[in-house]
Amino acid sequence: MLVTFDDARRLALDILRGAGVPDGHADTQASLFLEAELRGRPSHGLLRLARVVERIRNGVTNPLTKGAHRWRGDSLLLVDGEMGLGPVVAFEALSHLTTRARSTGVAMAAIRNNNHLGMMGWYAEHVAGAGQVFIGFTTSEALVHPWGGRRALLGTNPIAIGVPANPRPLVVDVAAGVVSMGQIHDYAHRGQPIPAHWALDRDGNPTTDAVAAKDGAIAPFGNAKGYALGLGIEALVTCLAGAAFGRDVAGTLDSDRACNKGDLFCVIDAGLGDATIAQVTAYLDEVRACPPGEGVERVLVPGDRAWRVREERLRDGLPVADEVWGRLTRLARELAGPES
Amino acid sequence: MLVTFDDARRLALDILRGAGVPDGHADTQASLFLEAELRGRPSHGLLRLARVVERIRNGVTNPLTKGAHRWRGDSLLLVDGEMGLGPVVAFEALSHLTTRARSTGVAMAAIRNNNHLGMMGWYAEHVAGAGQVFIGFTTSEALVHPWGGRRALLGTNPIAIGVPANPRPLVVDVAAGVVSMGQIHDYAHRGQPIPAHWALDRDGNPTTDAVAAKDGAIAPFGNAKGYALGLGIEALVTCLAGAAFGRDVAGTLDSDRACNKGDLFCVIDAGLGDATIAQVTAYLDEVRACPPGEGVERVLVPGDRAWRVREERLRDGLPVADEVWGRLTRLARELAGPES
Numbered sequence: 001m002l003v004t005f006d007d008a009r010r011l012a013l014d015i016l017r018g019a020g021v022p023d024g025h026a027d028t029q030a031s032l033f034l035e036a037e038l039r040g041r042p043s044h045g046l047l048r049l050a051r052v053v054e055r056i057r058n059g060v061t062n063p064l065t066k067g068a069h070r071w072r073g074d075s076l077l078l079v080d081g082e083m084g085l086g087p088v089v090a091f092e093a094l095s096h097l098t099t100r101a102r103s104t105g106v107a108m109a110a111i112r113n114n115n116h117l118g119m120m121g122w123y124a125e126h127v128a129g130a131g132q133v134f135i136g137f138t139t140s141e142a143l144v145h146p147w148g149g150r151r152a153l154l155g156t157n158p159i160a161i162g163v164p165a166n167p168r169p170l171v172v173d174v175a176a177g178v179v180s181m182g183q184i185h186d187y188a189h190r191g192q193p194i195p196a197h198w199a200l201d202r203d204g205n206p207t208t209d210a211v212a213a214k215d216g217a218i219a220p221f222g223n224a225k226g227y228a229l230g231l232g233i234e235a236l237v238t239c240l241a242g243a244a245f246g247r248d249v250a251g252t253l254d255s256d257r258a259c260n261k262g263d264l265f266c267v268i269d270a271g272l273g274d275a276t277i278a279q280v281t282a283y284l285d286e287v288r289a290c291p292p293g294e295g296v297e298r299v300l301v302p303g304d305r306a307w308r309v310r311e312e313r314l315r316d317g318l319p320v321a322d323e324v325w326g327r328l329t330r331l332a333r334e335l336a337g338p339e340s
Numbered sequence: 341m342l343v344t345f346d347d348a349r350r351l352a353l354d355i356l357r358g359a360g361v362p363d364g365h366a367d368t369q370a371s372l373f374l375e376a377e378l379r380g381r382p383s384h385g386l387l388r389l390a391r392v393v394e395r396i397r398n399g400v401t402n403p404l405t406k407g408a409h410r411w412r413g414d415s416l417l418l419v420d421g422e423m424g425l426g427p428v429v430a431f432e433a434l435s436h437l438t439t440r441a442r443s444t445g446v447a448m449a450a451i452r453n454n455n456h457l458g459m460m461g462w463y464a465e466h467v468a469g470a471g472q473v474f475i476g477f478t479t480s481e482a483l484v485h486p487w488g489g490r491r492a493l494l495g496t497n498p499i500a501i502g503v504p505a506n507p508r509p510l511v512v513d514v515a516a517g518v519v520s521m522g523q524i525h526d527y528a529h530r531g532q533p534i535p536a537h538w539a540l541d542r543d544g545n546p547t548t549d550a551v552a553a554k555d556g557a558i559a560p561f562g563n564a565k566g567y568a569l570g571l572g573i574e575a576l577v578t579c580l581a582g583a584a585f586g587r588d589v590a591g592t593l594d595s596d597r598a599c600n601k602g603d604l605f606c607v608i609d610a611g612l613g614d615a616t617i618a619q620v621t622a623y624l625d626e627v628r629a630c631p632p633g634e635g636v637e638r639v640l641v642p643g644d645r646a647w648r649v650r651e652e653r654l655r656d657g658l659p660v661a662d663e664v665w666g667r668l669t670r671l672a673r674e675l676a677g678p679e680s
Contacts, residue, residue: 075415076445076610105416108446108608133580135475149630149639159499161572163579172572174565204631222562225514228642229569231627232501232512235620236473239503240610245623266606268448270416270580280575283585287571290489291544299489302568 002317018335019053021063025088032087032118037318039306043182044119054255066092075104081114089114101269110240111263116252121173124162128169133268134162137237139261142247144177145217147227150204152217153246157233165280171303176230177218237262342657358675359393361403365428372427372458377658379646383522384459394595406432415444421454429454441609450580451603456592461513464502468509473608474502477577479601482587484517485557487567490544492557493586497573505620512642516570517558524553577602
């Protein structure tokens with residue numbers, strides 16, 4: 001079904017407030033989910049809302065906190081997320097970084113004990129849209145196998161980069177798996193086989209059975225290179241944040257375990273001027289103008305497609321699975337309680 | 341032929357000193373090339389020595405400078421490399437970063453006007469071997485095509501990560517191309533076809549002809565994902581360093597143009613203790629112990645193979661192409677001049 005942006009937003013806010021989330025925090029969390037829907041990434045959208053509520057109920061998410069901060073030197077912020085809502089803790093940390101980087105040039109936050117961030121690109125866009133540069137990394141449950149190995153031992157460990165450009169910043173957001181576990185669940189849900197080389201089953205054998213892949217491991221993108229990058233990110237983020245490694249990570253896919261992955265954000269303020277931003281823009285336009293290969297309509301810069309989808313959906317509405325919308329409507333009623 | 345490490349080192353030092361490079365700088369530059377040879381990466385080794393000498397002769401490399409530094413805030417070092425030797429300028433910048441990060445937690449250098457860095461992993465290993473964490477990026481001549489495009493518009497743009505571990509740090513060093521241009525040259529030299537999907541010819545059509553690929557474009561590793569990452573790195577580094585974008589980059593593959601790519605180094609000092617380093621080590625060992633897939637002997641952590649090769653070569657000598665060794669021997673004689 002298609003729902004309007006406003007209806008989807010109202011429902012999300014009702015649910016979050018009903019679960020005890022303060023207005024400002026509900027606004028941040030709802031905006032994140034809605035932006036994911038707008039950009040065609042439902043795996044990071046409303047689908048996750050019910051779990052947020054369950055986690056609050058189960059005491060593994062504290063909707064009130066923005067995290068506790070301690071600077072180590074002038075430029076490194078150590079954050080205990082205190083089990084707060086992922087984007088609430090993240091935005092609070094970012095607000096400290098963007099301010100601090102104005103005077104120090106660079107500021108970084110290493111965050112532990114925080115819930116799921118959602119789309120990393122959202123944070124990159126926020127920072128780069130205001131003229132600063134962003135680099136971010138985060139980890140997750142072990143879902144990706146080492147190159148040549150049979151077991152999932154690495155998180156999906158995305159890296160995100162945000163650089164100012166016009167009319168909107170360049171935002172790159174790349175995870176270490178050849179595909180997301182959400183996409184594999186989609187194939188399983190539709191009863192379709194997955195392409196070869198995407199995943200292993202629980203015994204570590206290659207499979208095209210999406211259901212078998214759900215209990216197995218996703219291949220690293222780009223084979224040995226993507227594996228190396230994902231492993232580097234796992235070690236980098238986890239050691240700085242004081243988080244958990246590999247198979248010890250929990251809390252982004254379940255409803256009852258504390259979230260112990262790590263996040264790492266870096267904000268760089270080099271006082272980029274209009275001339276530099278115009279150079280970035282010109283370069284991106286040159287890439288867009290690259291003659292396309294056989295069967296390719298045109299060359300895209302990361303974010304181009306998502307931005308087009310966003311405009312369409314703001315105008316036409318969000319396609320939300322009936323099942324998801326039905327569940328959320330019931331949840332909202334339940335949370336509104338006997339007085340409604 | 342096999343040459344001993346000491347002979348290769350002596351020859352490299354003779355050549356560099358003969359070309360007017362001061363002793364300390366010659367030592368740094370020679371060490372970089374020798375480490376590449378030791379680790380089985382001849383494309384970043386002695387092969388490049390003659391070009392360094394040509395570039396000095398042509399006035400596009402200044403062997404005397406360590407670069408000019410200006411701090412923007414306490415944590416962002418802006419470096420004009422003044423056309424210095426790549427590793428000399430880079431190590432000078434790193435020495436400022438590693439000192440500064442001890443007090444600020446994080447320090448970053450954006451470097452322009454510097455020559456080729458060589459293996460990025462070398463810098464990562466240096467920093468992480470001393471207990472700090474390293475993230476580095478650099479750009480290059482446009483050699484990689486955008487996903488779906490026909491022309492080379494992106495550099496090979498490696499990202500390197502260094503994290504302390506035992507008995508040696510974890511070092512990841514991943515370039516954006518599915519293969520290096522050096523490897524394509526190797527195939528061409530041996531008269532062998534390259535695998536499908538590695539490269540396009542000069543007209544932007546897929547080719548398995550290594551000679552045709554030399555004038556074309558390398559595919560990004562991991563398709564759209566590697567392209568996105570490479571593009572993000574190009575924009576990130578170039579805008580911060582004040583370097584050149586895409587096809588305007590020159591100076592790492594020629595002998596007569598100023599080198600106008602950019603480098604970006606980040607050093608993080610979080611005071612990592614023995615317990616954290618032991619956790620990183622235990623995780624890497626868990627990855628190494630992952631049951632291997634069909635036909636795989638064992639799962640490796642990035643650097644494992646290179647380290648084994650390094651030990652063999654320190655013991656048995658370096659395999660250097662006769663042609664390269666002959667050329668360098670002649671160059672050394674020529675530089676020693678009439679008095680020899």
